[in-house]
Amino acid sequence: MxxxxxxxxxxxxxxxxxxxxxxxxxxxxxxxxxxxxxxxxxxxxxxxFKVRGATYKLMKHRKAIGPLGVVAASAGNHAQGVALAARNAGVPATIVMPEWASISKQEATRSYGGDVILHGRSVGESLERAKDLAKTDRMFIHPFDDAxxxxxxxxxxxxxxxxxxxxxxxxxxxxxxxxxxxxxxxxxxxxxxxxxxxxxxxxxxxxxxxxxxxxxxxxxxxxxxxxxxxxxxxxxxxxxxxxxxxxxxxxxxxxxxxxxxxxxxxxxxxxxxxxxxxxxxxxxxxxxxxxxxxxxxxxxxxxxxxxxxxxxxxxxxLLKKGRIMRVRLYLEDSPGALSKLLTQIAQLRANVLHIVHDRDVKDLPISITYVDLELETRGPAHVDEIRAALKKEGYNIGLESYP
CATH class of the missing domain: 3.40.50.1100 (Rossmann fold)
Structure with a gap:
């Protein structure tokens, strides 16, 4: 080269x-x-980037490609690159993809004009199938080991x-x-x-x-x-x-x-x-x-x-960076208790992403309910501020997840 x-x-x-x-x-x-x-x-x-190599390969050898076109094996990017390059060169493309290849990548490859064959439990098995197909007058396009x-x-x-x-x-x-x-x-x-x-x-x-x-x-x-x-x-x-x-x-x-x-x-x-x-x-x-x-x-x-x-x-x-906080709180099951909690969360400038409020839990006293909150926060310091403020207000904090 x-x-x-x-x-x-x-x-x-x-x-x-x-x-x-x-x-x-x-x-x-x-x-x-x-x-x-x-x-x-x-x-x-x-x-x-895969379309670059595939395009050069097809353009360089366009006259030598037979009526059955080209064949390649890939679980994703190479498949799409070869399919598009082949369509632009006006030749058929057969793409062998492993059986577990994502549906979105299969459909993307088809949308670029590739004829998709699902075969093999690994890309290696798909490659072997593609090489077999190359024996039937198709040009094989390797994903990387090709000058x-x-x-x-x-x-x-x-x-x-x-x-x-x-x-x-x-x-x-x-x-x-x-x-x-x-x-x-x-x-x-x-x-x-x-x-x-x-x-x-x-x-x-x-x-x-x-x-x-x-x-x-x-x-x-x-x-x-x-x-x-x-x-x-x-x-x-x-x-x-x-x-x-x-x-x-x-x-x-x-x-x-x-x-x-x-x-x-x-x-x-x-x-x-x-x-x-x-x-x-x-x-x-x-x-x-x-x-x-x-x-x-x-x-x-x-x-x-x-x-x-x-x-x-x-x-x-977001969880790892402390941008999401999960916390379980135990409340008195009385009118206004949940509203008061959510008001305090708002005052702490946290955003409620998900909430689960359940009073029908085995082993909980009849006068107690629990609330699972998932909060969007600014980061670890904000999480610490929220935790400290809730404890100061007397909330019984149970299962917590941070990060």
């Missing part, structure tokens, strides 16, 4: 993809003592350099390694001093362990918010490029990934999936410490997160 190949890829795909924005974040810059920029691939077509795919992803690196040639560090999510390989191959030949650091979920540290062992290593994976980078083994090609160009690969825990998703959403109004949020998670857990005043780019690789997952992340994050 040559640097000129990536420059050619820019010209070939530029009318078919979005040149995504590179934005400065004053909030994150103050927090980490460096100039933090976000490369927003979550705003890319299909909501992920053309890597070349297409590398266009991100050239976009970063064209807008900010004095970049000091780029933090890149790592799964199979196609994204970091492409960005590194685009950037390092012209700016060898730029630090390229990969970030993986600790639930599936395949590239991390491969670097540690000095060769491609297969790992077991736990369930992760960063499912888009839960790849149990990097590619042979991508591992060589990671070892050649990347400074290191660091890890992020699930709580840190969740905190990063919430921070991007609250502070920057940016919706990032777990895989896209891991660069920020690496800053939050101090596994990466930028030099003061250096220019750091976080590649927000995608924004395809299922709504139920996002809801759980937000609620768990």
């Amino acid at each position: 040559k640097h000129t190949d990536i420059r050619n890829a820019v010209r070939l795909i530029r009318d078919r993809i979005i040149r995504t924005p590179l934005i400065f974040s004053p909030t994150l810059s103050r927090l980490f003592g460096a100039e933090i920029f976000l490369k927003l691939e979550n705003l890319q077509k299909t909501g992920s 053309d795919i890597v070349t297409g992803q590398g266009t991100i690196g050239l976009e970063i350099l064209s807008e900010m040639p004095d970049t000091d560090m780029i933090l890149v999510p790592v799964g199979g390694g196609g994204l970091i390989s492409g960005i590194s191959a685009a950037v390092k030949p012209v700016r060898p001093d730029i630090r390229i650091i990969g970030v993986q979920a600790s639930a599936c540290p395949s590239a991390f362990e491969s670097l540690r062992h000095g060769g491609v290593t297969h790992v077991d994976a736990r369930r992760s918010l960063a499912d888009g980078i839960s790849v149990k083994q990097p590619g042979e090609l991508t591992f060589r490029l990671i070892r050649k160009y990347a400074e290191t690969v660091v890890l992020a825990e699930e709580e840190q990934i969740a905190a990063a998703i919430l921070m991007l959403l609250e502070r920057k109004k940016i919706l990032a999936e777990g895989a896209g949020a891991v660069p920020l998670a690496a800053l939050l857990n101090n596994s990466v410490r930028p030099d003061p005043d250096s220019k750091v780019v976080l590649v927000i690789s995608g924004g395809n997160v299922d709504s139920p997952v996002l809801g759980r992340v937000i609620r768990k994050g």
